[in-house]
Amino acid sequence: MTDQPQIKQIEDTTRSHTVVSVDAMGGDNGPATVVAGLARCAKKDPSLRFILHGQASVLTPLLDRRRLGDVVELRDCAGVVEMADKPSQVLRSGKDTSMWSCIEAVRTGDADVAVSCGNTGALMAISMIRLRKVDGVNRPAIACLWPSRNPSGFNVMLDVGADIRADEHDLLQYAMMGASYARNGLDLETPRVGLLNVGTEEHKGRAELKVAHELLRRAAKKSKLDYVGFVEGGDIPSDKVDVIVTDGFTGNVALKTGEGTASLIRDFLGKAFRHTPLSRLAALLALPSLRRLARRIDPRRVNGGVFLGLNGTVVKSHGSSDVLGMASAIHLASRLSQSDFNRKLAKRIATANELAADLDKEES
Amino acid sequence: MTDQPQIKQIEDTTRSHTVVSVDAMGGDNGPATVVAGLARCAKKDPSLRFILHGQASVLTPLLDRRRLGDVVELRDCAGVVEMADKPSQVLRSGKDTSMWSCIEAVRTGDADVAVSCGNTGALMAISMIRLRKVDGVNRPAIACLWPSRNPSGFNVMLDVGADIRADEHDLLQYAMMGASYARNGLDLETPRVGLLNVGTEEHKGRAELKVAHELLRRAAKKSKLDYVGFVEGGDIPSDKVDVIVTDGFTGNVALKTGEGTASLIRDFLGKAFRHTPLSRLAALLALPSLRRLARRIDPRRVNGGVFLGLNGTVVKSHGSSDVLGMASAIHLASRLSQSDFNRKLAKRIATANELAADLDKEES
Numbered sequence: 001m002t003d004q005p006q007i008k009q010i011e012d013t014t015r016s017h018t019v020v021s022v023d024a025m026g027g028d029n030g031p032a033t034v035v036a037g038l039a040r041c042a043k044k045d046p047s048l049r050f051i052l053h054g055q056a057s058v059l060t061p062l063l064d065r066r067r068l069g070d071v072v073e074l075r076d077c078a079g080v081v082e083m084a085d086k087p088s089q090v091l092r093s094g095k096d097t098s099m100w101s102c103i104e105a106v107r108t109g110d111a112d113v114a115v116s117c118g119n120t121g122a123l124m125a126i127s128m129i130r131l132r133k134v135d136g137v138n139r140p141a142i143a144c145l146w147p148s149r150n151p152s153g154f155n156v157m158l159d160v161g162a163d164i165r166a167d168e169h170d171l172l173q174y175a176m177m178g179a180s181y182a183r184n185g186l187d188l189e190t191p192r193v194g195l196l197n198v199g200t201e202e203h204k205g206r207a208e209l210k211v212a213h214e215l216l217r218r219a220a221k222k223s224k225l226d227y228v229g230f231v232e233g234g235d236i237p238s239d240k241v242d243v244i245v246t247d248g249f250t251g252n253v254a255l256k257t258g259e260g261t262a263s264l265i266r267d268f269l270g271k272a273f274r275h276t277p278l279s280r281l282a283a284l285l286a287l288p289s290l291r292r293l294a295r296r297i298d299p300r301r302v303n304g305g306v307f308l309g310l311n312g313t314v315v316k317s318h319g320s321s322d323v324l325g326m327a328s329a330i331h332l333a334s335r336l337s338q339s340d341f342n343r344k345l346a347k348r349i350a351t352a353n354e355l356a357a358d359l360d361k362e363e364s
Numbered sequence: 365m366t367d368q369p370q371i372k373q374i375e376d377t378t379r380s381h382t383v384v385s386v387d388a389m390g391g392d393n394g395p396a397t398v399v400a401g402l403a404r405c406a407k408k409d410p411s412l413r414f415i416l417h418g419q420a421s422v423l424t425p426l427l428d429r430r431r432l433g434d435v436v437e438l439r440d441c442a443g444v445v446e447m448a449d450k451p452s453q454v455l456r457s458g459k460d461t462s463m464w465s466c467i468e469a470v471r472t473g474d475a476d477v478a479v480s481c482g483n484t485g486a487l488m489a490i491s492m493i494r495l496r497k498v499d500g501v502n503r504p505a506i507a508c509l510w511p512s513r514n515p516s517g518f519n520v521m522l523d524v525g526a527d528i529r530a531d532e533h534d535l536l537q538y539a540m541m542g543a544s545y546a547r548n549g550l551d552l553e554t555p556r557v558g559l560l561n562v563g564t565e566e567h568k569g570r571a572e573l574k575v576a577h578e579l580l581r582r583a584a585k586k587s588k589l590d591y592v593g594f595v596e597g598g599d600i601p602s603d604k605v606d607v608i609v610t611d612g613f614t615g616n617v618a619l620k621t622g623e624g625t626a627s628l629i630r631d632f633l634g635k636a637f638r639h640t641p642l643s644r645l646a647a648l649l650a651l652p653s654l655r656r657l658a659r660r661i662d663p664r665r666v667n668g669g670v671f672l673g674l675n676g677t678v679v680k681s682h683g684s685s686d687v688l689g690m691a692s693a694i695h696l697a698s699r700l701s702q703s704d705f706n707r708k709l710a711k712r713i714a715t716a717n718e719l720a721a722d723l724d725k726e727e728s
Contacts, residue, residue, distance in 0.1 A: 086567055121568075149628065161562060164570055198525055198616040203450055204485075206528055206613065236630040249570065250617050252562040253610075255456025256597025257618045261625040264511065264601040269633075272653040279653035286646030289636040 017049040018334050021111035023079040023102035024054030026118025028320045031055075034117065035062040037326025041334070042071050051105045053077050053098035069124055077101045081118050083319060087125035099123060103130050106312040111339040115304075117317035117328050124162055124307065131312040134346045136353040139163045139170045140309035141248070142316065143181050144255060149239040152186045157236060159248035160255045160305060166247035169356070171195065171212035172219060176352040177308040177345060178243040179225040184341045185306075185332075188242055190224055194231030196246035196254070205230065212245075215356070222355050283337075304329035306336065309349070313342045381413040382718065383697050385475035386441035388418030389467035390482025392684045394605045395419075398481065400428040401690025405698070406435050412698055415469050415487035417441050417462035441465045445482050447683060463487060470676040476701040479668075479693050481681035488526055488671065488680075495676040500717040502532045503527045504673035505612070507545050508619060513603040516550045521600060523612035523671060524619045528714040530611035533720070535559065536583060540716040541672040541709060542607040543589040548705045549670075549696075552606055554588055558595030560610035560618070569594065576609075583719050653716050668693035670700065673713070677706045 016331035022038055024031040031054055031138045038050055049071055052059060056076035063072055081090050081096035094100050099118050105111040107130045116123050124140070133140060148155040159166060166174065175193045182191035195213055197205040202213065213230065220227035231241050233254060246254070269290075273283035283290070307314040313336050317329035336342075386402055388395040395418055402414055413435055416423060420440035427436055443461035445454050458464050463482050467702040469475040471494045480487050488504070497504055505523035522542045523530060530538065539557045546555035559577055561569040566577070577594065584591035595605050597618060610618070633654075637647035647654070671678040677700050681693035700706075 084565065147628065149631070164562060198528060198613055201448060233617040233622075234624035234627070236621055237624050246617075250614055253560060253597040253614050253618055254621045257600055257621045258597075258625045260598035261622045262599050263598070264513065264628060265626060265629050267513070273650065275653055279650055282646050282648075282650035282653065284646075286637065286643055286650060286670055289639055289643035289646065338684060 011091045017047055018113075019049045019053075019111040020049060020330055020333055020335050020337070021051045021102045021105040021114040022053065022330065023098050023114070023116035023118055024059055024284050025098040026082070026116065026319075027078055027317070027326075028083075028117075029322060031058055032062055033323055034326055035059065035066065035068070036323040037070060037321070037330060038072070039066045040323065040327040041330045044067060044331075045334065046071075048085060049073075051075060051102075051111050053101040053105070055080075055098075056315065059302040064235075073100050075105070081122045083119050085119055085122055087119075087121040090119070090122040090189075091125050091129060094122070094126070100126055100130075103127050103312075103314065106314070108129055110192075111244065113313045113315065113333040115315045115317060115326075115333045117319055117321045117326065117329070120161060120305075120316055127307055127312070127314045131310040131314070134309050134311055134349055135326040136349050137173060137177075137309035139166060140307055141170075141174050141177060142305040143178055143308055144305045145185070146236055146244075146255075146258065150242065151239075152188070153237065155188060155238075155244060156182045156186070156191075157244040157246070157251055157255065159246065159251050159306065161248045161252040162247040162307065164247070166208070168208045168211035168215055171208065171245055171247070172215045173261065173309070173349065173352065173357065174215055174245045175219075175227075175243065176223065176347045176348055178245060179223075180348045181306065181341070182242050183224075184339045184344060186242065190226050192226045192228045192240070193220070193243045193245060194228045194235065194241035196236075196244050196250060197232065200230045200232060202230075204253065219352070219355055225354065256290040292311055306332070308345065311342070311346075313337060368695070382410055382477075382701050383413045383415060383475040384694055384701070385415045385466050385469040385478040386417065386479070386694065387462050387480035387482055388416050388423055389441075389462040390446070390480065390577045390683075391681070391690075391712070392447075392481075393686060395422055396426055397685065397687055398690055399423065399430065399432070400687040401694060403432060403687070404687065405690040405694045406432060408695075409698065410435075413437075415466075415475050417465040419444075419462075439465050444652070445486045447483050449483055449486055451483075451485040454483070454486040455489050455493060458490070464490055464494075467491050467676075467678065470678070471495055475545040476678045477679065477697040479679045479681060479690075479697045481683055481685045481690065481693070483683075484525060484669075484680055487678065491671055491674055491676070491678045495674040495678070498673050498675055498713055500713050501537060501541075501673035503530060503537075504671055505534075505538050505541060507672055508669045508670040509549070510600055510608075510619075510622065512601045514606065515521070515603075516552070518550060519600065519602075519606055519608060520546050520550070520555075521608040521610070521615055521619065522672065523610065523615050525612045525616035526671065528613040530572070532572045532575035532579055534662060535572065535609055535611070536579045536720065537673070537713065537716065538609045539580055539583075539589065539591075539607065540587065540712055542609060543587075544709045544712045545670065545672060545705070546606050547588075548700065548708060550606065554590050555606040556590045556592045556604070557584070557606035557607045557609060558592045558599065560598065560600075560608050560614060564594045564596065566594075570704045579720070584697070586719050586722075587716065594599055606685055668696040670696070672709065675706070675710075677701060695696070 143158035315333040507522035679697040
């Protein structure tokens with residue numbers, strides 16, 4: 001290690017504001033929703049500053065109306081990454097887009113953290129190319145928060161879609177990165193980590209899971225995490241585990257299945273309460289309770305997949321984010337930046353890799 | 365084809381009763397629960413007959429108490445397959461178990477269909493070895509019903525755990541078997557089939573999914589199914605699709621994640637309604653509505669994973685099945701048997717394989 005990280009650290013502490021780089025374009029609900037979410041965060045935390053990326057002709061009136069000129073710097077970008085664009089195509093010809101500019105502001109150090117609700121694949125591709133992976137990381141991952149029975153109300157799951165593959169070493173790194181996220185995002189000193197499988201017995205599952213199980217069992221002793229072994233889909237929202245580790249294909253399917261199930265039940269619940277005059281009266285009386293429930297399982301509250309393993313923190317907000325969703329994602333980004341999360345994560349990965357090397361040596 | 369299937373068919377139509385082979389042991393709640401579930405089905409449908417497998421010393425008093433002697437034949441078996449037993453070990457030394465005897469009754473033709481709530485891996489292993497795969501099937505699959513927004517209230521998903529792997533040809537066969545199940549189990553003439561992926565765009569997902577996508581697109585034209593392309597986790601409970609096709613690892617995680625999410629929301633809902641005196645009053649008024657909701661999302665109602673692709677129908681009931689769960693599984697088994705489902709499925713697979721061969725010829 002050279003002096004560079006120290007210099008960066010001094011810069012961080014001397015800058016009095018946290019600067020969030022926000023991509024205004026590419027979400028399903030348009031830039032007005034993004035600006036409204038940003039305005040909500042700006043009001044809540046006056047120490048925040050923003051760099052907003054997108055078409056100035058659209059954004060200037062929005063910013064003026066909300067009088068955000070003092071806290072927002074606008075960067076005019078003609079291009080927009082569409083949801084259907086292929087990542088490879090965006091990498092070739094997307095340098096004029098708001099998404100590219102949003103990530104670039106983190107790379108140059110103008111901003112501390114980036115938020116976008118655009119095309120996930122393209123956002124990950126640009127982030128990989130421009131921010132580059134942290135030394136020693138093979139595959140970056142996307143971590144999400146999941147409503148759970150734990151005291152904090154949440155569990156962490158990763159990878160939920162950065163990559164459709166993960167071998168045993170990737171899974172070990174995901175465990176380390178997920179534990180680091182749980183430490184900084186959920187204030188858990190020794191997070192319990194589980195490996196997602198189709199059963200909890202040791203003989204079950206794919207070959208790479210059995211190897212990762214053994215790696216984690218041995219690594220846990222020497223690192224600040226409590227490895228609880230294999231967990232199943234039903235354990236994702238449980239209080240048996242804090243961090244659920246899986247490949248990006250399985251994680252993405254699980255995340256969307258959970259969201260789909262919750263949305264189905266919300267619909268059924270609504271219908272049940274509209275069924276008879278008596279049930280409509282009951283609904284009226286139960287309104288505060290139902291609102292409390294809706295808040296607990298509201299996916300907008302847990303909005304924001306965090307890209308882990310890059311030189312810079314990027315938060316991916318849901319494509320269909322509304323104002324509350326955008327505000328949650330920006331709030332998460334600023335909190336992670338303020339806790340100096342990315343530097344801690346990089347340190348943790350370096351330790352993990354030394355550990356893995358030690359284990360390999362012990363083996364041979 | 366020889367005369368044999370015709371002889372079997374005459375036997376089927378001459379037998380006036382549907383005979384269900386039931387494994388009494390191996391469930392989490394013990395044989396009393398299994399016998400109670402059986403008793404419920406016997407009362408509802410007096411045309412049913414049962415062969416019950418397990419320890420006679422335990423089962424005889426249970427049957428006597430419920431006066432089931434006329435409709436139940438008891439087969440005494442000393443051994444029990446435990447949940448933690450490895451399938452390979454059960455195959456070697458499990459011939460004296462109730463599970464083995466349960467499947468054997470279907471193989472010999474004494475029973476039409478088998479039901480067990482024991483160890484899934486062992487049940488699949490015994491079923492594979494004793495019943496054997498239908499000609500042309502590479503990997504059998506387990507199909508489950510999933511509460512959905514469709515008019516029937518359910519979608520079919522497979523594989524949910526027979527095998528952790530599936531290549532493109534397996535996925536094509538799963539599609540054919542799932543469509544056949546939807547035709548016979550949900551009365552859908554032309555089921556809509558979707559392939560589970562991490563996005564709906566053609567360039568997304570694993571290599572075998574892209575090939576299966578192409579195979580299904582071409583096969584759909586010539587078979588009685590409507591291929592809707594890639595679907596995501598959120599679409600599993602939707603009305604966009606009737607049959608969701610995936611490998612057994614992903615399907616098992618999705619199934620358990622859905623169950624876990626539903627159970628979390630039920631808990632939260634209960635807590636919300638116990639929160640204040642007013643909300644407790646509301647809960648009282650809303651009771652019929654809440655019961656209606658609970659029924660719609662009750663996993664016991666959709667209990668029963670069906671093994672597809674074997675010479676004989678086997679229904680796997682949930683390990684923690686209670687009386688209602690067992691009754692649902694036995695009911696599903698008898699309904700499938702009465703619709704002559706397994707013969708239709710075998711025919712469908714033969715057609716699918718001819719189709720696949722045709723596609724291969726066109727290709728070359």
